[in-house]
Amino acid sequence: MTKSAETPRPAPLAGRRVLDLSRVLAGPWCTMILGDLGAEVVKVENPRGGDDTRGWGPPFAAGEAAYYLCANRNKKSLALDFSEPEGQAILRSLAADADILVENYKAGGLGKYGLDYASLAKVNPRLVYCSVTGYGHASPLAARPGYDYVIQAEGGLMSVTGPADGAPHKVGVAVADLFTGMAAAQACLAGLIAADRDGRGQHIDMALYDSQLAMLANVGSAYLVSGKEPARYGNGHATVLPYDLFDAADGQIVVAVGNDRQFRVFAEVLMKRPDLAADARFATNAVRVENRDALLSELRREIAGRPADYWIAGMRENGIPCGEVRSVGEALTAPETEARDMVRRVPHPAAGEISLVGSPLKFGATPVVEPRAPPLLGQHSDEILAGAGYNDNAIAALRADGIVGAARS
Known part of the structure; x- marks a missing residue:
């Protein structure tokens, strides 16, 4: 955390609520950034298994996959089946008091539940509603699912990655997802500023494909200027030497x-x-x-x-x-990594303690929140529902009907 003589003020998004209906990486990466910035992030998960990445291992920490742990710090988990009317009613109630909603269902996929932007804007006109898909809602490929590997291939990145005399390579981490998550966080913050200004929310249409194209940067610009396909240079650089x-x-x-x-x-x-x-x-x-x-x-x-x-x-x-x-x-244990406080040891309800990579955002006066471990599936269901006005009997009935999942212990 950046040292400052000034007494720290609350984190930038303190008092804001985010509903996270996303899974895997791009959407959760976006909402994790918002959580780091102090928003209360409610991760809404299917009671039967939750986020897909919970099982994407090994390695695991007390049953929680490292993949899941990388993208879900500073969140609360609500295990909710919103395929049923009772679950939909709960989500609409939560959306009425939310500032931002992030989802990554197929384009139009939430409409059948009455949880699309048009429906929820009637409940909360200030809501900033961010949809993350592979190709965007206004695309001839809108119905196609988005996978990072495919986007790296179709978005041009693989063609310039890898040895000059070998096959195209993908990047070693899912960068198209991560590009999109970072851009989506920026879009949500800008949408929030606009809503604060004029009282109106909006729909944000984020596409992995668009984000990948934007991140071609100088390589994309070189093609647009010259009309020539860029070559692969392995670990070299196309325009700087050595x-x-x-x-x-x-x-x-x-x-x-x-x-x-x-x-x-x-x-x-x-x-x-x-x-x-x-x-x-x-x-x-x-x-x-x-x-x-x-x-x-x-x-x-x-x-x-x-x-x-x-x-x-x-x-x-x-x-x-x-x-x-x-x-x-070696990178994660380097002295400069420690000096920047980039690996944090935090309590975990099942593993005792786990290590997490920290936020890269360093504020002088409004620091990001202290990292909290990614939640167990349904860990905060009772707390969230109680805050929405459901009493113990109502919560027990929802659990008995399978609408709300039991918290993993």
């Missing part, structure tokens, strides 16, 4: 030379090769890119001749971006 993975004598390093001055220093001071710095083929980044193979051949031979520590120490001393290739474990 910017790649190299084998040193005893390990691998990444070098990210960002400008011509850095290249001159790299060649003259570290490689002891002033001839490379003076070579007209390598004088500027643009010509280095044109002569990629010739330069990389020289660099790989030189870098392989000295240990990684020599290169890392020398580049850091001379202000040249570089880094060692770490494993996930």
Whole structure:
């Protein structure tokens, strides 16, 4: 948490309520961000199993999959069957007092329950209602389900990921889902500001496909400018050189030379090769890119001749971006990770304690909330229903009818 002399104020979304009808990753990632920012997030789950990712393991912590744990901190779980009229009535009651609702059912899928935006806007005109789908409601592919792997393929990302002479690769984490979750959180916050301004909510139509296209960034822009399909460069960069993975004598390093001055220093001071710095083929980044193979051949031979520590120490001393290739474990246990408070140990109702990756949002005066463990299925059902006006007898009757699930203990 960022240190500040100012007394911390409440988290930015303190006092706001979010209904989370989403599952798996994109929607839950969005609502987790809102929960970190202080909103009360009510995760509405099917009593028969809950979020699919609860079972996506191993590994598990006391029966809870690590996959589920990564995207559901700072939430409360309500195990509710809203396929039945009684469950629908409960959700409408909760929506009447909610600020934001996030769902990722197939386009139009909640309409048959009377839980679509048009229906709930009649109950709560201020409601910000965010739908997350694969291709968007206004798409010829609106009925098609959205899967991160497919979106990475169809959205162009795989075509530029992987070795230059090999097959297209997906990214090692579900980035299309995560892009969409982050963008959806931004959209929800903007919708909330608009609702505060004029008292009217709105429907937000978020698509994994759109988010993936937007995140093509410079690669997408390069195609639009040139009309040429971008190539794959493995760990290299299409338009910056040298910017790649190299084998040193005893390990691998990444070098990210960002400008011509850095290249001159790299060649003259570290490689002891002033001839490379003076070579007209390598004088500027643009010509280095044109002569990629010739330069990389020289660099790989030189870098392989000295240990990684020599290169890392020398580049850091001379202000040249570089880094060692770490494993996930090495990254999560690095001193800078600890200094930034990015791994947190928190109590868990079944496992005793678990470790979670923390929020990257660091506020000086309105810090994110202290992380709470992702909830057990139905853990907060009684609390949420009581807050909505249901007494013990009514809750017991809902549980007996299977509308509300028993909390996992």
